Amino acid sequence: MNSQQIHLASRPSGMPTQENFKLVEVELPSIQEGEVLIKNTWMSVDPYMRGRMVIRESYIPPFQIDEVLEGGAIGEVIESKNENFPVGSKVSNISGWRTTFISDGADLTLLPSVELPDQHFLGVIGMPGLTGWVGLFKVAQLKPTDTVFVSAASGAVGSVVCQIAKQYGCKVIGSVGSDEKAEMVKAMGVDAVINYKKVDDLTQALREAAPEGIDVYFENVGGAHLEAALEVINPYGRIPVCGMIADYNADVPQPGPSNLLQINTKKLTMQGFIVMDYWEHYGEFVEQMGQWVKEGKVKSEETVYEGLENAAEAFIGLFEGKNKGKMLVKI
Amino acid sequence: MNSQQIHLASRPSGMPTQENFKLVEVELPSIQEGEVLIKNTWMSVDPYMRGRMVIRESYIPPFQIDEVLEGGAIGEVIESKNENFPVGSKVSNISGWRTTFISDGADLTLLPSVELPDQHFLGVIGMPGLTGWVGLFKVAQLKPTDTVFVSAASGAVGSVVCQIAKQYGCKVIGSVGSDEKAEMVKAMGVDAVINYKKVDDLTQALREAAPEGIDVYFENVGGAHLEAALEVINPYGRIPVCGMIADYNADVPQPGPSNLLQINTKKLTMQGFIVMDYWEHYGEFVEQMGQWVKEGKVKSEETVYEGLENAAEAFIGLFEGKNKGKMLVKI
Numbered sequence: 284m285n286s287q288q289i290h291l292a293s294r295p296s297g298m299p300t301q302e303n304f305k306l307v308e309v310e311l312p313s314i315q316e317g318e319v320l321i322k323n324t325w326m327s328v329d330p331y332m333r334g335r336m337v338i339r340e341s342y343i344p345p346f347q348i349d350e351v352l353e354g355g356a357i358g359e360v361i362e363s364k365n366e367n368f369p370v371g372s373k374v375s376n377i378s379g380w381r382t383t384f385i386s387d388g389a390d391l392t393l394l395p396s397v398e399l400p401d402q403h404f405l406g407v408i409g410m411p412g413l414t415g416w417v418g419l420f421k422v423a424q425l426k427p428t429d430t431v432f433v434s435a436a437s438g439a440v441g442s443v444v445c446q447i448a449k450q451y452g453c454k455v456i457g458s459v460g461s462d463e464k465a466e467m468v469k470a471m472g473v474d475a476v477i478n479y480k481k482v483d484d485l486t487q488a489l490r491e492a493a494p495e496g497i498d499v500y501f502e503n504v505g506g507a508h509l510e511a512a513l514e515v516i517n518p519y520g521r522i523p524v525c526g527m528i529a530d531y532n533a534d535v536p537q538p539g540p541s542n543l544l545q546i547n548t549k550k551l552t553m554q555g556f557i558v559m560d561y562w563e564h565y566g567e568f569v570e571q572m573g574q575w576v577k578e579g580k581v582k583s584e585e586t587v588y589e590g591l592e593n594a595a596e597a598f599i600g601l602f603e604g605k606n607k608g609k610m611l612v613k614i
Numbered sequence: 615m616n617s618q619q620i621h622l623a624s625r626p627s628g629m630p631t632q633e634n635f636k637l638v639e640v641e642l643p644s645i646q647e648g649e650v651l652i653k654n655t656w657m658s659v660d661p662y663m664r665g666r667m668v669i670r671e672s673y674i675p676p677f678q679i680d681e682v683l684e685g686g687a688i689g690e691v692i693e694s695k696n697e698n699f700p701v702g703s704k705v706s707n708i709s710g711w712r713t714t715f716i717s718d719g720a721d722l723t724l725l726p727s728v729e730l731p732d733q734h735f736l737g738v739i740g741m742p743g744l745t746g747w748v749g750l751f752k753v754a755q756l757k758p759t760d761t762v763f764v765s766a767a768s769g770a771v772g773s774v775v776c777q778i779a780k781q782y783g784c785k786v787i788g789s790v791g792s793d794e795k796a797e798m799v800k801a802m803g804v805d806a807v808i809n810y811k812k813v814d815d816l817t818q819a820l821r822e823a824a825p826e827g828i829d830v831y832f833e834n835v836g837g838a839h840l841e842a843a844l845e846v847i848n849p850y851g852r853i854p855v856c857g858m859i860a861d862y863n864a865d866v867p868q869p870g871p872s873n874l875l876q877i878n879t880k881k882l883t884m885q886g887f888i889v890m891d892y893w894e895h896y897g898e899f900v901e902q903m904g905q906w907v908k909e910g911k912v913k914s915e916e917t918v919y920e921g922l923e924n925a926a927e928a929f930i931g932l933f934e935g936k937n938k939g940k941m942l943v944k945i
Contacts, residue, residue: 334879502878505874524877525878526878527875536873538869538871539869539870539873539874540869540870541867541868542870543836543870544858546884546885546886547857547858547887547888548665549886550886550887550888550891551885552883552885552886553884553885554881554882554884555877555878555880555881557881560881
C-alpha cells in the first residue's frame with residue numbers, strides 16, 4: 284500500500300508558495316498487531332499551520348523539512364489488527380496531508396455518533412467550532428446582552444462565533460474582506476456586516492454599526508481591527524485572542540495599534556487562548572453544537588478543494604481570503 | 615479665610631508646562647452647620663491627572679478650564695461644625711491643589727490609626743500602594759514562585775510593587791531610566807535592575823536578567839517595555855495594566871508593539887485595572903501593608919516639593935522622571 288504525502292520542501296518567508304510544498308509517494312509496511320490502516324477522506328487546512336512551518340517559540344513544535352506535514356483529518360479504517368477500531372470505523376486524527384497511514388490507535392478518536400456529515404467534525408463541530416465556543420463561553424464569559432464584534436467573520440472560526448453569539452441573544456457585528464463574504468455573513472443573520480476593504484475608517488464604521496459600543500471583540504485578525512475594537516469597546520470589555528492572521532505572514536513585524544492605553548482606561552481583559560487547553564469540554568460542546576446544527580440554528584459553512592494534490596493551494600488560499608467558512612480538502 | 619488654589623489655565627498639548635497652571639487666591643465663606651474647614655498639609659501629584667487635563671473618554675470627567683484641580687491630599691480639620699470630624703482630625707481627601715477648603719464630610723476619610731507619617735497615606739499605604747497590591751494579588755494572582763518584571767520600578771507604584779513581590783518570595787526585575795534610580799531600586803533588594811536608557815536592546819537585557827523567563831509583567835509604561843515583556847514572558851503569563859505613561863503626553867499616537875501575537879501564542883492575560891474598583895480591599899490592604907512598613911519590610915520612597923506654588927513643577931516632574939518613589943507636595 285502506498286501513501287501520497289505532502290512534505291515541507293522549504294520554510295516560507297512571507298506568504299507561503301507552492302515551492303514550500305512537495306508531493307511525495309511512500310510505501311507503507313504491513314500493519315502489525317494492534318495497528319490499523321487508515322484512508323483519509325477529508326483533511327483540514329488551518330492558519331495556525333503557518334506558524335509550524337517556521338522555527339520559532341510556539342505551543343507546538345515546528346514541521347521538519349522533507350517530512351510530512353500534520354493536521355486534522357477524518358479517515359476510515361480499511362485494515363485493522365486493533366479491536367477498538369474495526370474496519371469501517373470513522374476516525375478523526377491529526378495525520379492529515381496524506382492519503383493513508385498506519386496508527387496504533389493512540390492518536391485516533393472514533394467520530395461521535397452524531398448524524399452529521401463527516402467533514403463537520405473538522406469544522407463546525409470540530410476544532411474551529413470548539414475554538415469559537417470556548418472563546419465566547421469559557422474565555423469571554425459571553426452574556427446574552429453583549430454586543431459582539433467578530434473579525435474574519437466569514438472564516439471557519441468566525442462564522443461559528445457569529446452564529447453562536449447570535450442565537451445566544453447577542454447583537455453581532457461581523458467584519459469581512461469581500462462583498463461575497465458579506466452576503467454570506469448577512470445570511471447567517473448577524474445584525475451588521477462591515478467589508479473592511481471598502482470603508483475608509485474602520486473605527487467609524489464599527490461605531491456606526493454599534494452606537495452602543497461593543498462588549499466583546501473576538502480577535503482573529505490584529506492590526507487595524509484591534510485598533511477599531513479598542514476604540515469602540517465598552518468599559519470592562521473582553522477580547523478573547525484566537526489569532527492575529529494579519530501577522531502570520533509578516534516577515535517585517537507590523538507595529539501594533541497605537542491605542543493600547545484603552546486596555547487600562549477601559550479596564551479591558553485581553554486573553555490569548557488555544558483550543559488544546561479546553562479539550563475537556565469537547566463532549567459538552569459536541570452535544571450542544573451538534574443539536575444546534577441539526578436544528579438548523581447553526582449552519583456549517585465550507586469551502587472544499589478536491590484532491591490531496593490541491594491541499595497546498597487550499598492552504599495558501601487561507602491567506603488570500605479564498606475560503607468562506609471552513610477550508611477543507613476532500614481526499 | 616482665604617484659600618490658595620491651582621487652577622487649570624489651559625489644556626496641555628504634549629508635555630504639560632507652567633502655562634497650563636495658574637495660582638489663584640479665593641475667599642472662603644464661613645462654615646455652616648455640618649461642615650468643616652480643612653487645611654491641607656500634603657498633596658499628591660499623579661500621572662493619571664494628565665488624562666483629566668484634556669477632554670477624552672475616560673473613567674473620570676476632565677478638569678475644567680479656570681477651575682481648581684483635584685487630587686488626593688491629607689489635611690487637618692481646623693474648624694468644625696460636624697461631630698464626625700472634630701478640630702484636629704486628620705483626614706484624607708480628594709481636594710488637593712489648594713491650601714484650605716470647606717467640606718460637608720462626604721468626601722473625607724479619617725486617617726486609619728496606623729502610627730506612620732501622614733504622607734504615607736498618599737503613597738505606600740495610600741492609592742499608589744493599593745494600586746500595586748491590587749495589581750499583583752487581585753489582578754495578576756501573584757504566586758511566590760513567579761518572576762516579576764516591573765517597569766517604572768522607581769515610581770510611586772513601581773517601588774511598592776518591587777518590594778511587595780520581593781518579600782512575597784518572587785524574583786523581581788525592575789526597569790528604570792537613570793543610574794540614580796537604579797541604585798534606589800537595588801537598595802530595595804530586587805534581583806536585577808535595568809537602566810533602559812543604557813541598553814541597546816531591552817528584550818535582550820530582560821532575557822539576560824531573567825533567563826528562566828518572566829511570569830508577570832507589571833505594566834506602567836507601554837511601548838518598548840511591553841514589547842520586551844511579551845518576548846520574554848512565559849506561557850500563561852499575566853500582564854496587569856496599571857498605566858502606560860509613555861503614551862500620556864503623546865499628541866501623535868505611538869504605534870504599539872509589533873509582537874502582540876504573543877498574547878495568543880503564549881496564552882497571556884493582559885488586564886487593565888483601576889484602583890477605584892478595588893477600594894473594598896483598602897482595610898485589608900492598609901492593615902497588611904502598614905505592618906510591613908512598620909517592620910521595615912517595605913520602605914516608603916518619597917520625593918517632596920515644598921509649597922503649593924511648586925505643585926505644577928512637581929507634576930511636570932513626573933513626566934521628566936524627576937521623582938524617586940511617590941511625588942509629594944508639602945503644603
